[in-house]
Every structure is written in structure tokens, then in C-alpha cells.
Amino acid sequence: EVQLVESGGGLEQPGGSLRLSCAASGFSFSSYEMHWVRQAPGKGLEWVSYISQSGSTLCYADSVKGRFIISRDNAKNSLYLQMNSLRAEDSAIYYCVRDIRVGAVNFDYWGQGTLVTVSS
Amino acid sequence: QSVLTQPPSVSAAPGQKVTVSCSGSSSNIGNNYVSWYQQLPGTAPKLLIYDNNKRPSGIPDRFSGSKSGTSATLGITGLQTGDEADYYCGTWDSSLSEVVFGGGTKLTVL
Numbered sequence: 001e002v003q004l005v006e007s008g009g010g011l012e013q014p015g016g017s018l019r020l021s022c023a024a025s026g027f028s029f030s031s032y033e034m035h036w037v038r039q040a041p042g043k044g045l046e047w048v049s050y051i052s053q054s055g056s057t058l059c060y061a062d063s064v065k066g067r068f069i070i071s072r073d074n075a076k077n078s079l080y081l082q083m084n085s086l087r088a089e090d091s092a093i094y095y096c097v098r099d100i101r102v103g104a105v106n107f108d109y110w111g112q113g114t115l116v117t118v119s120s
Numbered sequence: 121q122s123v124l125t126q127p128p129s130v131s132a133a134p135g136q137k138v139t140v141s142c143s144g145s146s147s148n149i150g151n152n153y154v155s156w157y158q159q160l161p162g163t164a165p166k167l168l169i170y171d172n173n174k175r176p177s178g179i180p181d182r183f184s185g186s187k188s189g190t191s192a193t194l195g196i197t198g199l200q201t202g203d204e205a206d207y208y209c210g211t212w213d214s215s216l217s218e219v220v221f222g223g224g225t226k227l228t229v230l
Contacts, residue, residue: 035219037219044122044206044208044221044222044223044224045157045165045208045210045221045224046221047210047218047219047220047221050219059217059218061218062216062218095164095165100170104152104153104155104170104171104212105152105153105155105210105211105212105219106153106155106167106170106171107155107157107165107167107210108167108170108176109167110164110165110166111164112164113164
């Protein structure tokens, strides 16, 4: 059974940092592109970042570029999101998401999400 | 303001059919595959349709997807109260080099 389990969320002050983790199981993690998608309370979905299977290709939404860093450890079946210079508008549930295949946006498995709250 | 435009809400009676539209441009829907997601209250989104019109295993054929030009449509037939949820379309935007989503459509089954 495919499972994606996020952790690392919590309350952080503006300007602070958090590191989110996503533990993957039930599939060949190194074979899949992975993404982070977030959802502010009561709002819609917002894509945050993408990483290729090997980790050689990274993409970021303009809203987080220069502040967030996506990475993965295929040996540990884990995905990460280093979040720096946090702002109030970064407050959201962060989902770890698997993409079915290269070349299309087809998010077939989502984690349960981890809540990040940025507030003083 | 979302790159992809969806109606904020749609509604229909149980057993009826409803469609949800998703409008974009040549840089996103016009030249890339579209996927659709269902988000039940308090849960993570779930993939309903991928590659414009394909259903993952386990998704009933009451759900269908289509694409024409720069617009895509999600269709749901035989509406059930359990279909009440938020629905999102998503695709890649080649100009922005970002994944983009619609703003979401809340389905109410009256």
C-alpha cells in the first residue's frame, strides 16, 4: 500500500525556518517525481515545488523561490522541504504528493498533510 | 486569482448530472494534460481524472473528463450526497514553468 506521511509542521515565527519531511513507503520511491502542494485554511490548492526522480531537476513557485529548498534521499525513501524566511502567508497544510509519470501533472497519491502556522 | 478559472459552486439534485468547467490558455490547458481532484471535507485531495479523460482504478465511471482547446470539463452523473466536495483542475503551465490549479468548485447535492 502506498503511503506518504508528512511531519515537521508546527508554529514558527515570521522570519524563522522549518524543515518538513515526507516518509514514503509501498512503492519504488526513486522511480517517481515528487511535489509539495499547500492549502491555506479555507483556500484552494497551491503548488509549491517539484523534484525529479534523481533530484537533479528542481522547480519552485515564484511565491517561495529563494526561500524554500526541496530535496530527497532515495536511500531513505524520503522527501524534504526546507522552509526559510517564513512569512504569515506561508501558513497552510503542506501535502507531499506523488506524480504518476514524467511529463504530466497527475498527482495520484497525497499524504495527510502537515500544518504550518507562521505567527508571532 | 488562479491561472485556471473554475466556477465557485455548482449544484444539482441526487441522481442528476453536473459539469464543472476549467478555463485556461494555450500555455497551460491548451498544450498540456489536465487532471481533476476531489477533496472531501477535512481530507486530502484525491485524483479523479488524469491525462484529460482517464480514470484511476477504483474511480467509478460516473466521473468523466474531457478537454477542448483551452478548456476542460469534469462530468459527474448519478449524483450522490457523498459527491459533495470541492473539485480542482490542475495542469502544467509552460510559460510560468509551474503547476497551476483552478480555484476550486464546491459541489452541493441538493
